[in-house]
Amino acid sequence: MAERIPRVPAREQDPKVRARNFDEVCYGYNMEEALKEASRCLNCKNPRCVGACPVGIDIPGFIAKVAVGDVQGAAEVIAHDSSLPAVCGRVCPQETQCEGSCVLGVKFEPVSIGKLERFVADNSSASVETEKSNGHKVAVIGSGPAGLACASDLAKWGYDVTIFEALHKAGGVLEYGIPEFRLPKETVLKREIEEVTRLGVKIETDVIVGRTVTIDELMDREGFEAVFVGTGAGLPKFMGIPGENLCGVFSANEFLTRNNLMKAFREDYLTPIHAGKKVCVVGGGNVAMDAARTALRLGAEVHIVYRRTESELPARREEVHHAVEEGIIFDMLTNPVEILGDDKGWVRAIRCIKMELGEPDESGRRSPVPVPGSEFEIETETVIMALGTSPNPLIAKTTEGLEQTRRGCLVADEQGATTRPGIFAGGDAVSGAATVILAMGAGRKAAKAIDDYLKAKA
Amino acid sequence: MYRILNKEMLTPTICKMDVLAPRIASSAQPGQFLIVLSGERGERIPLTISDYDPSVGSVTIVTQRIGASTAEIISRSEDESFRSVVGPLGTASDFVNVPLEELRKRRYIFIAGGVGTAPVYPQAKWLHDRGVSVEVIIGAKTADLLIYKKELASACDCLHICTDDGSEGFHGMVTALLEKLVGEGRNYTHAVAIGPMIMMKFTTLTCKKLGLPVTVSLNTLMVDGTGMCGACRVSVGGKTRFACVDGPEFDGYEVDFDECLRRQGQYKTEEKEALERISEGRI
Known part of the structure; x- marks a missing residue:
């Protein structure tokens, strides 16, 4: 077999220096490094990496765009399936998902998919077309990965989406949990959340659903036809x-x-x-x-x-x-x-x-x-x-008919439907503490289920 | 949002503000609290709700200047806004869920100290409006520091005042006045104490001596106020509880006040440093 290009390492801050500051540890790829790393992708006919991605990003598709220097094009491929690529490129456990399934990894080092995703997200601004407003209101509770993913999909399909967040800033665990040196807030997270609001998603902070307002009030008094609960495990x-x-x-x-x-x-x-x-x-x-x-x-x-x-x-x-x-x-x-x-x-x-x-x-x-x-x-x-x-019991306690498991998780099926019609849930609130990307995957599935539910109702 | 509709200095360090927060105003109940973040760089400060008016969409907060963040809150003027006001938090006072018939058999005595006098008001008013027997003791170091006299006088059957220096009302602490009132034959069935931790500790001891059940409202450290951080941990009946979601009101007999007092002072050094940074113009 011909000699392969070795995996391109991402440059990092010196450990001694970074141990005393809160700047990001990894610098990420520059254009030259990204082109080189992208050229390693075999563009498999049957890409195992896509199947291993909880949101199903067309990984060979976006890498092929990077390989020819079309970063904007790559961003649009990713945007089809993920609203938080700059976040996921940094915090996903790629080694057990996409990169863990990369065929190259059997004999050599897998393609550095996470670093490429991050490169694309940091060096582009994907604009996604949204469908015409359909006038249906959906409430999303929690502005973490599950909520943002669910809200993004629904907004793209023309829904009028409002996210309610308990804290004074959006992002959930991405904001309060993951440190600056792994996920910079102003330059990365804030920018990515702004992309979500650009789709038309409204975010109302300082609202604790279950205290400030209940799910029933949102549905009965404020006209929300469906609710997604993505309140995490806090x-x-x-x-x-x-x-x-x-x-x-x-x-x-x-x-x-x-x-x-x-x-x-x-x-x-x-x-x-x-x-x-x-x-x-x-x-x-x-x-x-x-x-x-x-x-x-x-x-x-x-x-x-x-x-x-x-x-x-x-x-x-x-x-x-x-x-x-x-x-x-x-x-x-x-x-x-x-x-x-x-x-x-x-x-x-x-x-x-x-x-x-x-x-x-x-x-x-x-x-x-x-x-x-x-x-x-x-x-x-x-x-x-x-x-x-573990998940916060507040919503289950204040919403009639919403069942919990013994471990305090909300009961929901594969698509995110809870025990109450019109209320969907996903992410850590259902699974217990897991990963950002699994929460996003659950948020997207629930978005689809909400779309089906509201179409069937109409 | 969160515009300051009215501001009144009750004493040189205690400030009353009506703040526009319609969602909170329409869902608040007696005993609950809210969190104020005055500006981007401040702390999230928990304050017990001192009144709420759903028709105007306002909530009333009474804040005492203690550290840098509370100083920032009271430095705001009328028509300025806070960065965030979130609530209502915590569970409502137990009596809210007691049948009225049962409540009318009770005789409440509220014991209020310092800035804790203000949050007594919505509770006393709620009970008084429903025809439940309510008396209130307000205590302060000196007459100038007594707050909410007029409001509370209209929200109870009998208002008792005491000052440490005897400048107004009974000369002595709230605990001595409570003992005196009971000694005179006033017969209370329930006590509620709200004030500084140390005052609630000694009031609880006095209530125990008098065989009077007492509810206390704990003003612990908090960050989010929704059960996420656990900074507000308290030992109640030997079990760890979170004041933000399980409280803020607890059975005084069960509370480990000495632990509460220690935990409350956990960030004293860091808070002093913040004040130094402010005086040096670094914040």
């Missing part, structure tokens, strides 16, 4: 161990919201945040990595405390790799049993127990088992709990 979990309410113990949600949405890292914002000299982040997912790398940038020595080993870390490989490069210390096979305080009620240390891996559990991962008598203390100033999140 409630933090704690371990339920002694000492969790000491000062200096925070949920990752609080820590990240203060820094991302409320910009605590910026001197010209009033938001307080507390990291201190040493921080322990408990958990091993992407949110744990985000919290750890944020604390590091605020000047702390940061440890990740995780009860399994590196190969079980649920975080994306790239995030773990970046965290290690930046100097995050991983304390593996370690599980907190108690948080210890000083005489003023502040954290002093975490009492942990050593773990070993036993039999695989239902997730297929070997489950950690405590080693008797192995308890020890880790001194720390701050503890951040990053143990996952």
Whole structure:
């Protein structure tokens, strides 16, 4: 076989430098690099990457446009299926989706689809034609990935869509959860949300559906004929161990919201945040990595405390790799049993127990088992709990006939139809905490289901 | 949106504002709170709703200048607007769901301290309007710092006033006045205390001594106010609860006030630093 062009690496900020700033880690491709990387695509007849993309982007199609230097054309191909390409190019787990299915990856390195998508999104402004207004009103609750994807599709088809957002800025987890150094807010997220509003989607912030107004009021009094619930999974979990309410113990949600949405890292914002000299982040997912790398940038020595080993870390490989490069210390096979305080009620240390891996559990991962008598203390100033999140029960509690599962997720079928006619749901609110792209996929499916529902009703 | 319709300084540091927020005005209930973000760079400040008028679409907030963000809120003038006002948040006072017949058998005593006096008003008014027996104690350091006297006088059967320095009304703390009133044979069945955390702690102790059930309204730290951040964690009856969604009102007997007091001061150092940055012109 002829010698292949190796995968073009994306340039990144030096780890030592970026560990002290909040600028984006990865610089992305320039034109030359993008052309070279795009030329690696085999343009398969039966592209497995497309099937592995939750929103089904025509990946070989857009890459072929990039390969001939038609970035605008590539953007239009992507825009057909995704309203948030600059976001997805940055935060999707491509290694398990499109790139994980790339045929080139069998023998060589897969095409760097994510970096190409990002290149296209950053260097174009796709304009999508919208159909003539059909006068039907749809409410979308939550302006995160699910809501934005659902609203975009519906707006393209001529619906009059209003998104209701509880916080004062749109974006959901993209705004409050994912840090600036992975997803810049002003230059990337804000721009992408503006594209959605350019389709005609209205966004009303500061509205907590279930409190400020109920779904029934939206439907009965404000004339919305269908509702999509994309409220995510925003409630933090704690371990339920002694000492969790000491000062200096925070949920990752609080820590990240203060820094991302409320910009605590910026001197010209009033938001307080507390990291201190040493921080322990408990958990091993992407949110744990985000919290750890944020604390590091605020000047702390940061440890990740995780009860399994590196190969079980649920975080994306790239995030773990970046965290290690930046100097995050991983304390593996370690599980907190108690948080210890000083005489003023502040954290002093975490009492942990050593773990070993036993039999695989239902997730297929070997489950950690405590080693008797192995308890020890880790001194720390701050503890951040990053143990996952669950959906907010408010909408289910305030909407008659909307059923929840035992785990607090909304009950919805494959297309997003809930147990109440006219109300659809998707994303983390239905699946429990998952990824941006899966939420977008669910939002798009529900948009189709809403379109079918309203057409059948008419 | 969120235009300040009226502004009145009640004391040199306490400010009352009517703010245009029609969605909140039409859904608010006694006991609930809202969050104000004065400008892009401020903090989201939780404030208990002090009144609401759906016909005008306004909500009333009473803010005391404590830190940089509350100072920014009260520095706004009439006709200026806030960046955000969101609510109503939290659950309504329990009595809202009690049958009227049952409520009319109750005799309420509200114990209000400092800026916490204002949110007593919608609760007392709600009960008083429905013919439920309501008395109110207002306490302050000195006569000049008493607020909402006129409003509360019209929203209860009997208003009692006390000041720490004796400059008006009973000379002493709210707890001493409560004991005195009960000692005189006034027979209350339910107490509600709203004010500084330390005042609610001691009022609860007094109520316990008197065998009087007491509800308290916790003003904890918060970011989003919807259950997302957990900054408002409180131990209630040994269980962790979120003041923003499970509260803000709880059974005073069950609340770990010492933990609340510690947690409330969690960002004191950072807040002082923010004030320094302001004085140096960096914000």
